[in-house]
Amino acid sequence: MTQETLALHHGYDRGDFGTMAVPIYQTTAYDFETADTAANRFALKELGPIYTRLNNPTTEVFENRFAAVEGGEAALATSSGQSAVFFAVANLAQAGENIIVAKKVYGGSTTLLTHTLKRFGIEAKSFDSDNADDLEALIDDKTRAIFFESLSNPQIAIPNIEKIVKIANKYNIVTVCDNTVATPILLQPISHGVDVVVHSTSKYTTGQGLALGGILVARKGLNEKLIGNERYAHFNEPDESYHGLVYADIPLPLFTLRARLSLLRDLGATPAPFNSWLLIQGLETLAVRMKQHSLNALKVAKYLKSHPKVKNVSYPGLESDEQHHKAKKYFKDGLTSGLLSFEVEGLEYAKNILNSTKLFSVVVNIGDSKSIITHPASTTHMQVPADELEKSGIGQGLIRLSIGLENANDLIADLEQAIG
Numbered sequence: 001m002t003q004e005t006l007a008l009h010h011g012y013d014r015g016d017f018g019t020m021a022v023p024i025y026q027t028t029a030y031d032f033e034t035a036d037t038a039a040n041r042f043a044l045k046e047l048g049p050i051y052t053r054l055n056n057p058t059t060e061v062f063e064n065r066f067a068a069v070e071g072g073e074a075a076l077a078t079s080s081g082q083s084a085v086f087f088a089v090a091n092l093a094q095a096g097e098n099i100i101v102a103k104k105v106y107g108g109s110t111t112l113l114t115h116t117l118k119r120f121g122i123e124a125k126s127f128d129s130d131n132a133d134d135l136e137a138l139i140d141d142k143t144r145a146i147f148f149e150s151l152s153n154p155q156i157a158i159p160n161i162e163k164i165v166k167i168a169n170k171y172n173i174v175t176v177c178d179n180t181v182a183t184p185i186l187l188q189p190i191s192h193g194v195d196v197v198v199h200s201t202s203k204y205t206t207g208q209g210l211a212l213g214g215i216l217v218a219r220k221g222l223n224e225k226l227i228g229n230e231r232y233a234h235f236n237e238p239d240e241s242y243h244g245l246v247y248a249d250i251p252l253p254l255f256t257l258r259a260r261l262s263l264l265r266d267l268g269a270t271p272a273p274f275n276s277w278l279l280i281q282g283l284e285t286l287a288v289r290m291k292q293h294s295l296n297a298l299k300v301a302k303y304l305k306s307h308p309k310v311k312n313v314s315y316p317g318l319e320s321d322e323q324h325h326k327a328k329k330y331f332k333d334g335l336t337s338g339l340l341s342f343e344v345e346g347l348e349y350a351k352n353i354l355n356s357t358k359l360f361s362v363v364v365n366i367g368d369s370k371s372i373i374t375h376p377a378s379t380t381h382m383q384v385p386a387d388e389l390e391k392s393g394i395g396q397g398l399i400r401l402s403i404g405l406e407n408a409n410d411l412i413a414d415l416e417q418a419i420g
């Protein structure tokens with residue numbers, strides 16, 4: 001079945017009353033009715049809800065549906081994208097081990113993986129995901145994950161997924177790809193061999209800026225990479241915290257199972273059932289929205305490209321863009337989502353454009369149905385020294401747009417009056 005159909009129907013059969021909308025199971029706990037059922041649920045002999053910190057029927061519909069749309073086997077929803085990224089990595093690495101992280105990733109992922117995890121004894125090495133030429137040399141016996149974004153926020157860079165996956169498989173290391181900006185509608189990392197996909201569902205999935213959320217999706221067949229793999233002893237040896245349970249002995253998708261039974265149990269970054277319900281609504285229309293976001297962004301990019309006061313435009317969907325060949329290789333129909341950036345002369349002029357737009361909101365978010373304008377050098381990247389910023393392509397005159405679902409001609413007219 002195709003993604004559009006799965007997003008509307010998968011994992012929900014109308015319930016006891018024929019309710020068309022998925023019900024919100026707003027409850028913390030579940031009546032087991034008998035002591036044996038309770039014991040069997042805890043012993044995993046019988047699958048079913050235990051406590052909403054671990055699972056919830058509304059959240060489960062979202063998880064199963066998202067996994068299907070992403071082309072994966074199983075999913076685990078979390079309360080935010082940050083917790084999804086943390087769970088993905090903490091499910092693979094522990095103190096004394098290392099992970100390899102792309103240089104071009106979301107700022108929150110850099111601070112989490114490079115700085116906070118260091119305090120937990122996990123070292124992050126960084127690699128250049130544009131070509132991945134330096135990746136293989138960074139791998140050692142203690143490497144447990146390779147982390148990158150399919151379309152990086154905010155650089156809008158497309159990685160060499162094929163090469164990253166090939167190297168990771170050579171060394172039996174799990175790959176984790178953050179697919180927040182591309183979404184499964186435009187790119188399915190699993191179809192390119194990626195093992196685990198993570199998302200901040202706070203962006204395009206919710207769509208209208210309504211709910212924070214995150215999700216981890218594991219590919220079918222990932223168990224075979226984990227079972228018997230020396231790098232992942234914790235999947236193969238008894239888990240003291242779960243009565244000596246050996247994950248590898250359980251015939252279920254192990255990556256998300258362990259993330260749920262161990263990490264979600266202990267850390268509690270659980271989504272509220274109401275947020276899962278909002279995210280289900282978002283997922284239902286994700287396909288039509290992503291196509292429109294991309295078409296609108298391409299129109300705006302073409303307009304900016306032709307503007308005499310715009311020094312350059314970065315949008316992989318533009319034929320003239322240096323990443324266009326990668327966009328064609330990895331993205332469905334060459335559609336590359338709603339993020340684009342452009343450069344004008346100097347800080348003051350850039351700020352003046354932000355202040356003059358009427359339709360674009362000055363917000364440091366992305367993926368809303370309403371268009372957003374950001375000046376990275378003075379906000380999200382203000383801690384970085386100016387010379388380093390210039391080197392990483394974030395100049396004083398750089399403006400980032402998250403193109404929404406307004407009519408593209410209205411957006412162009414607004415930019416026209418703002419750029420002057």
Ligand SMILES: *Cc1c(COP(=O)(O)O)cnc(C)c1O
Nearest residue numbers: 080081082106153180200202213
């Ligand atoms: C926003 C974002 C995150 C963090 O997600 P939250 O839901 O804000 O916690 C992670 N990765 C990417 C690519 C993002 O854009």
